[in-house]
Amino acid sequence: MPCVGDWLNSPLSIVQGIFAQNVPNSDWEKKVTEYFKEKLKENNATNWVPSLNDVPVHYLKPNSLVKFRCMVQDMFDPEFYMGVYETVDPNTNARVLHFGKYRDVAECGPQQEIDLNSSQTVTSERQTFYCVPVPGESAWVKEISFLTEPVQARVSPSTSYTPSRHKRSYEEDEDMDLHPSKQKEQHTGKSCCSGGDIHGCVEPKRLETEASAGHHVISPNCSPPLDLNFPLPGEKGPACLVKVYESWETFKVNDVLEVFGVLSVDPVLSIVNSEERDSSSLDPMECMDTAEEQRVHSPPASLVPRIHVILAQKLQHINPLLPACLNEEESKTCKFVSNFMSELSPVRAELLGFLTHALLGDSLAAEYLILHLISTVYARRDVLPLGKFTVNLSGCPRSSAFTEHLYRLIQQLVPASYHLRMSIESMNHSRFIPRKDYTANRLVSGLLQLASNTSLVIDETQLEQGQLDTAGVHNVTALGNLITWQKVDYDFNYHRMEFPCNINVLITSEGRSLLPSDCQVHLQPQIIPPNMEEYMSSLLTAVLPSVLNKFRIYLSLLRLLDYSISEEVTKAVEEDFVEMRKNNPESVTADDLHKMLLVARFLSLSVGQTTLSRERWLRAKQLEALRKARLQQQQCVNGNEL
Numbered sequence: 001m002p003c004v005g006d007w008l009n010s011p012l013s014i015v016q017g018i019f020a021q022n023v024p025n026s027d028w029e030k031k032v033t034e035y036f037k038e039k040l041k042e043n044n045a046t047n048w049v050p051s052l053n054d055v056p057v058h059y060l061k062p063n064s065l066v067k068f069r070c071m072v073q074d075m076f077d078p079e080f081y082m083g084v085y086e087t088v089d090p091n092t093n094a095r096v097l098h099f100g101k102y103r104d105v106a107e108c109g110p111q112q113e114i115d116l117n118s119s120q121t122v123t124s125e126r127q128t129f130y131c132v133p134v135p136g137e138s139a140w141v142k143e144i145s146f147l148t149e150p151v152q153a154r155v156s157p158s159t160s161y162t163p164s165r166h167k168r169s170y171e172e173d174e175d176m177d178l179h180p181s182k183q184k185e186q187h188t189g190k191s192c193c194s195g196g197d198i199h200g201c202v203e204p205k206r207l208e209t210e211a212s213a214g215h216h217v218i219s220p221n222c223s224p225p226l227d228l229n230f231p232l233p234g235e236k237g238p239a240c241l242v243k244v245y246e247s248w249e250t251f252k253v254n255d256v257l258e259v260f261g262v263l264s265v266d267p268v269l270s271i272v273n274s275e276e277r278d279s280s281s282l283d284p285m286e287c288m289d290t291a292e293e294q295r296v297h298s299p300p301a302s303l304v305p306r307i308h309v310i311l312a313q314k315l316q317h318i319n320p321l322l323p324a325c326l327n328e329e330e331s332k333t334c335k336f337v338s339n340f341m342s343e344l345s346p347v348r349a350e351l352l353g354f355l356t357h358a359l360l361g362d363s364l365a366a367e368y369l370i371l372h373l374i375s376t377v378y379a380r381r382d383v384l385p386l387g388k389f390t391v392n393l394s395g396c397p398r399s400s401a402f403t404e405h406l407y408r409l410i411q412q413l414v415p416a417s418y419h420l421r422m423s424i425e426s427m428n429h430s431r432f433i434p435r436k437d438y439t440a441n442r443l444v445s446g447l448l449q450l451a452s453n454t455s456l457v458i459d460e461t462q463l464e465q466g467q468l469d470t471a472g473v474h475n476v477t478a479l480g481n482l483i484t485w486q487k488v489d490y491d492f493n494y495h496r497m498e499f500p501c502n503i504n505v506l507i508t509s510e511g512r513s514l515l516p517s518d519c520q521v522h523l524q525p526q527i528i529p530p531n532m533e534e535y536m537s538s539l540l541t542a543v544l545p546s547v548l549n550k551f552r553i554y555l556s557l558l559r560l561l562d563y564s565i566s567e568e569v570t571k572a573v574e575e576d577f578v579e580m581r582k583n584n585p586e587s588v589t590a591d592d593l594h595k596m597l598l599v600a601r602f603l604s605l606s607v608g609q610t611t612l613s614r615e616r617w618l619r620a621k622q623l624e625a626l627r628k629a630r631l632q633q634q635q636c637v638n639g640n641e642l
Contacts, residue, residue, distance in 0.1 A: 007039050008048060011065045011262050011310070012102060019099045023084075024120075029101065033246070036065075036310045040260065047148055049260060052238050053133060054146040057265060057305050066263045068240055068307055069145070069318060070131035071451045072255050073229060074443040076241075076297055083124030087112040100124075101245060102262045102308035104269055104301075127248035128297075130442070132230050133237035134256055134318055134451050136418040138411055140552070144320040226299050231434075231445040232418055241299075241306045253443070254499065256315045256451045258324070264306040269298070289441075296440040317453065318415045319556040321549055326560050340553060344608040347550045354551070357539055358409050361526025364626055365393060368521045369506075371602040373414065374558040376453060377486050377502040385486035389598060390505040392517035395524065395634070396461050397532075403459040403508040405536035410455060410506075412540060413551055417455040420447070424466030432475040435491035448478060448488045452502040453559065456482075460509035476514075483516050519595065521627055522634050558605045565612045573597070573617060596620050 007014050015032050022028035040046050050060055052068040060066060082100040087108040089095075097120055100106060106114055115121075228239045242259055244251070251257065289297070316325060323333045348370070355366035368391055375389035396402050407419040420426075434446040450456065458479070468476065482488055483505050489496040507513045512520060529535035543551075565573075580588045600620035604612055 007036065008065050009061065010063070011036070012063055015099060015102060023097055028099075029245075033310065036260065040311065046260075051145065052240065052263075052305070052307075053142065057238055057263075057302070060263055060265075062263060062265050064263055065260065065310075066307065067258060067260045068131065068238075068242070069134065069258050069315070070240065070242070070256070071134050072129045072242075072251060072253050072257065073132045073231070073239075073445055073449065074130040075253060076128040076130060076442075078125050078127050080123055080125055082106060082121060084120060084122040086115045086118035086120045088115045088118075102310070104264045104306055104308075105266055124245075127244045129242040129244060129248075129251070130229070130239065131242045131257070131259075132228070132239050132445075133235065134416055135231045135235065136416045136450065136454055137318065138415055138417065140412060141318055141320060141415050148320060226295070226303060228304070229442070229445050231447060231449040239304050241304055242312075243306060243308045244312060245309060251312070251314070254449065254451060254501070256318060257312055258315055259307055259309045259312040261307040261309040261311075264308060265301045267301065269301040269306075290439055292440045293442075296442050316560060317556050318451075319552060321553050322556055326557075337557070340557060341608050343550075344554070347554050348606060350547060351551050351554060354539065354543060358406060358536065359393075359523060359525075360528070362524050364623070364630070365521050365523050367623060368519065368627070369393075370606055371599060372504060372506060372519075373410075373455070373555050374605055375504060375598075375602055376559045378563070380500070383485060385500075385502075387598075387601075388483075388486050388502075388518060389602065390483045390507065390517045390519070392507045392509060392513040392515075392520040393523055394509050394512055394520055395522045396508040396510060397525070398461045398510055400532040402532060403457065403461055405532055406508070407457045407459075409536060409540065410457060412548065413555055414453075414455045414504075415552075415556065416451060416453070417457065418447070418450065420456060420458045422458055422460050422463045424464065424468065424472070427472035427475050428469045429471070430475065432478045433488060433491050436493060438493065443490070448482060448501075448503075450501065450503055453504065455504045455506065458505060458507045458515065460507060460513055460515075463514075480516055518598070519627070520631060522630050524630065558608075561605055561610055563601055563605060563610050563612075569612050569614065569617070572614065573612075576617070576621075592624075596624055599623060 014035065018031050018035065019028050022031060040049070046067065049065055049067045052060075052066055085098055085100055085106060087096050087098060089112050091111060095115070095118075096109075096112070098107060101124070108114060230239070242257075242261070313324075323336055326333060326337065351370060352363070352366055355369050356363045359365045359369065372389050372391040376387050377385045378387040380386065404419070407417070411417050411419075431444075431446045432448045434449045435444050436442075437444050478488060482501065482503060486502060487498050487500050490499055505517075507515055507517055540548075577588075577593050596617075597620075600612055600617050603620050603623070604610070604616045607616070609616065
């Protein structure tokens with residue numbers, strides 16, 4: 001078996017060793033998973049694995065172990081591959097078993113060819129996910145993730161790689177099963193290693209040219225540029241085809257994953273796919289896939305690398321300052337949480353002060369902004385999402401780009417966010433809702449295809465009068481459904497499909513928002529800075545990086561805490577509500593009770609309490625009374641409803 005140090009640089013050699021020791025026992029696959037799982041548990045070994053989020057693809061060694069933090073943007077149809085296959089040497093008749101798992105192309109040594117009729121061949125199935133970096137991921141997440149990696153994990157460019165000449169794609173092998181004439185050609189001298197097979201025996205120089213050209217030519221044959229299908233404009237980072245071998249049914253579209261697997265950027269893939277497109281255009285019966293579908297599903301590996309997953313996990317969060325999984329009862333995790341909870345009060349006080357200054361001296365608005373930032377959908381009752389807390393911050397200054405600067409501060413606090421500037425033009429011309437493209441057989445992304453717990457800041461302050469067209473009306477409706485039901489209805493042409501989501505929406509506006517919200521807070525600035533940009537920038541500069549990190553931990557950690565209300569407190573709240581109804585039956589409704597309970601929930605969590613106390617209930621009532629009084633006062637000033 002190879003040296004234990006090879007698991008990072010040459011994972012396939014480890015797999016080969018386990019395969020050789022355990023064949024024909026089918027347990028070899030399970031043993032591979034267990035081996036890498038144990039390796040990654042040792043001494044922060046996950047930090048030693050190079051990340052595609054941080055390191056450009058061309059810096060990474062092909063077939064090495066990599067990791068990728070990503071969102072599942074689309075799921076392609078399952079594909080078949082040769083899990084185990086046998087090669088034969090025509091001269092000596094010597095036979096060798098190979099594994100096909102974690103590979104895109106079948107490998108065979110010199111003077112060997114694959115025996116497609118071997119009784120040892122095992123056909124297996126894998127699922128392909130199209131994955132993109134987490135939409136709207138904050139720059140500080142990338143920076144901290146990169147800095148936690150050891151210097152040795154930040155690899156240098158791989159310049160010595162020369163593609164193997166003895167490779168053939170699985171697709172070609174399957175094609176030969178369907179077309180015996182091609183198989184006959186292989187057995188009459190044009191074997192995968194004899195120099196006659198253009199797929200497997202192209203000169204290395206040509207392969208290297210294809211690989212390097214992939215960074216400059218978007219796709220082969222001068223076809224239109226390949227759309228990487230990022231949900232948000234201006235996003236950077238690699239898109240990847242992630243090949244999943246086990247438990248793929250546990251993952252779904254929009255899940256955030258961290259995958260560990262074998263990197264495949266073999267230039268042969270680009271050549272094979274290019275030639276398949278050429279042949280299918282000549283003979284439509286050769287392939288059922290359209291040229292566009294082949295182009296989207298089999299892009300150049302230099303542009304969209306493949307990762308063959310050995311281990312994958314759903315991420316509760318993407319904050320690199322927190323342990324990856326807070327549900328685990330590990331001593332390190334428990335100690336981290338208990339240590340942070342012990343210093344929660346001063347962190348909350350500092351955050352409240354920071355946000356008060358950001359909101360121009362309005363401490364009430366800052367209280368509600370904290371509650372908003374730690375809110376999350378914790379359950380669904382029928383169609384009603386419980387825990388959503390969309391805040392409409394009205395009274396925002398229009399002329400000073402206040403929302404732009406406020407968003408930049410929020411961006412420094414949360415792991416993922418997006419600033420949506422509402423205008424007639426953006427509503428009419430942007431694609432908010434993902435739609436199914438049946439020609440390319442893919443899900444075309446939209447602005448609202450976001451990962452869980454993304455902060456969406458909607459700026460209405462720049463909205464002017466104008467006419468919404470049909471697309472604009474659909475987009476506004478989609479925003480309303482997102483806020484009210486925490487769902488987005490994806491467009492599948494002939495029907496709509498609901499995709500539940502968990503997006504924190506903050507709306508800034510001058511008057512009351514056109515969109516629905518759970519809570520309207522009218523901003524009352526206590527200071528009007530002469531230079532808004534300078535004022536907001538100085539706020540960030542004044543905060544120590546260590547304090548800023550505490551704010552980030554605070555907001556992410558409190559979202560993940562459990563919460564409950566005891567029977568005793570429930571009874572007390574009910575009695576209190578009855579008294580409130582008696583005193584003011586017209587202005588106190590069931591909706592008010594729901595809102596107060598929601599405020600009380602997040603208020604309790606904000607001070608580290610996972611159950612409701614009498615004190616927090618009274619404080620929630622007080623905050624709501626102040627908020628309503630402010631709205632009432634503003635209504636009297638303006639003479640109409642906000």
